[in-house]
Amino acid sequence: MCQLLGMNCNTPTDIVFSFTGFATRGGRTDEHKDGWGIAFFEGNGVRHFVDHQAAVASPIAELIKTYPIKSTNVIAHIRKATQGVVSLENCHPFVRECWGRYWVFAHNGDLKNFAPRLDGAYHPVGSTDSELAFCYLMQEMRKHFGETAPALAEMTQFMRQLCSEIAAYGTFNMMLSNGAALFVHCSTKLHYLVRQYPFTKASLSDEDVAVDFSEVTTPQDRVAVIVTEPLTTNESWTPFLPGEFKVFVDGAVLQ
């Protein structure tokens, strides 16, 4: 199984603190050493880093930990291979374009006998069930809504339905973002919290690192962090329920 990390904020925020704890699980405090990846939205653009080395041994992960890239939507993944060999094309997150925006997707879980019909709009490049599910999601969205992006509420309703359909094939913990919203589906395990004023100090569970967010934020800032296993020891993380689907916009839970 893999682990997922997502961040959604109302102001561009760096993920150095959370990623430092998360990346440690990529081969040191946990066994997810079959590659990793992270994607940052900056405006409509995306910075996408993938590596089939363990995150703890990757010079690119080292760069991410030291170079504060500010973003309003981030999705990261550390991989423990279940389906698909260890190779670059099988590293999450995956990126595709739809309606003139990039879409970023990562998945934790395992789908059995999932073989949807693809009509050619999106093909997987690698051999994971995850990328196949992503291509199917994007295909169905585009088929359903046509050539123009729908409003968020309609998109959310349709995507919730699709996720629940895919989740019938196994475990489908997933994060998807188009740079405006972060969509999250939970089959088995995900947690989230919203950091907002008054900000406090947080300590990582996987590294001896703490940060006082009141020193690096303004009172208007709001940041939602979503992760497989809680990243800090002294904050209150809310577990997702099995089958739950949530949308985060501007650092807040919409539904």
Place this chain on the structure above:
Amino acid sequence: MCQLLGMNCNTPTDIVFSFTGFATRGGRTDEHKDGWGIAFFEGNGVRHFVDHQAAVASPIAELIKTYPIKSTNVIAHIRKATQGVVSLENCHPFVRECWGRYWVFAHNGDLKNFAPRLDGAYHPVGSTDSELAFCYLMQEMRKHFGETAPALAEMTQFMRQLCSEIAAYGTFNMMLSNGAALFVHCSTKLHYLVRQYPFTKASLSDEDVAVDFSEVTTPQDRVAVIVTEPLTTNESWTPFLPGEFKVFVDGAVLQ
């Protein structure tokens, strides 16, 4: 105007030497300081780095210069903005998926009144004429050949025709790769060379750096390098003719 750098090899090769000279033009020895980017194929996967900072000031460019990523197909670009603001989504190279492979594209030049009809298969995310041309290229390819990739010869013939059609709108120096072949079209300025046995020593024109390729290669290695302006002072670069279209496979010029 921008500058382009491409590499196509028969064995995974790092681009540290060429990129070191090339990146120096991104704000130090030349004026291309409005962002840069590079994409490396590794198998079917792609590592894609873009930055809207000048290449000479970018920590990510620094990483590329010190971390030898081995690849058989690389496309890099340094930008001097002509159309489209300086932002991440306007940095080349651009990436899309077609027929289950990633396609990477970069362009140097300027297209006037180029407004092709897009059918929705590929939309630009940013505002450059370059990404629009790329989306049009991919759309026409998929429309023409349907849902299965054609043989290289057919693909080449069709792409040559498309490039010449687009080039009628202005300057269209471009590089495109699907990880197997590197397609190059020249409107105004591009040069190439093929490094193969017996390898010699090469010295960069933009930095005081030299490398003896005979020490870092095997006699079977073959590497084609394609670039806007020659990168080295003591090798023989072949200029492209205006309107010329070439395909590189396994480090050799196919046609």
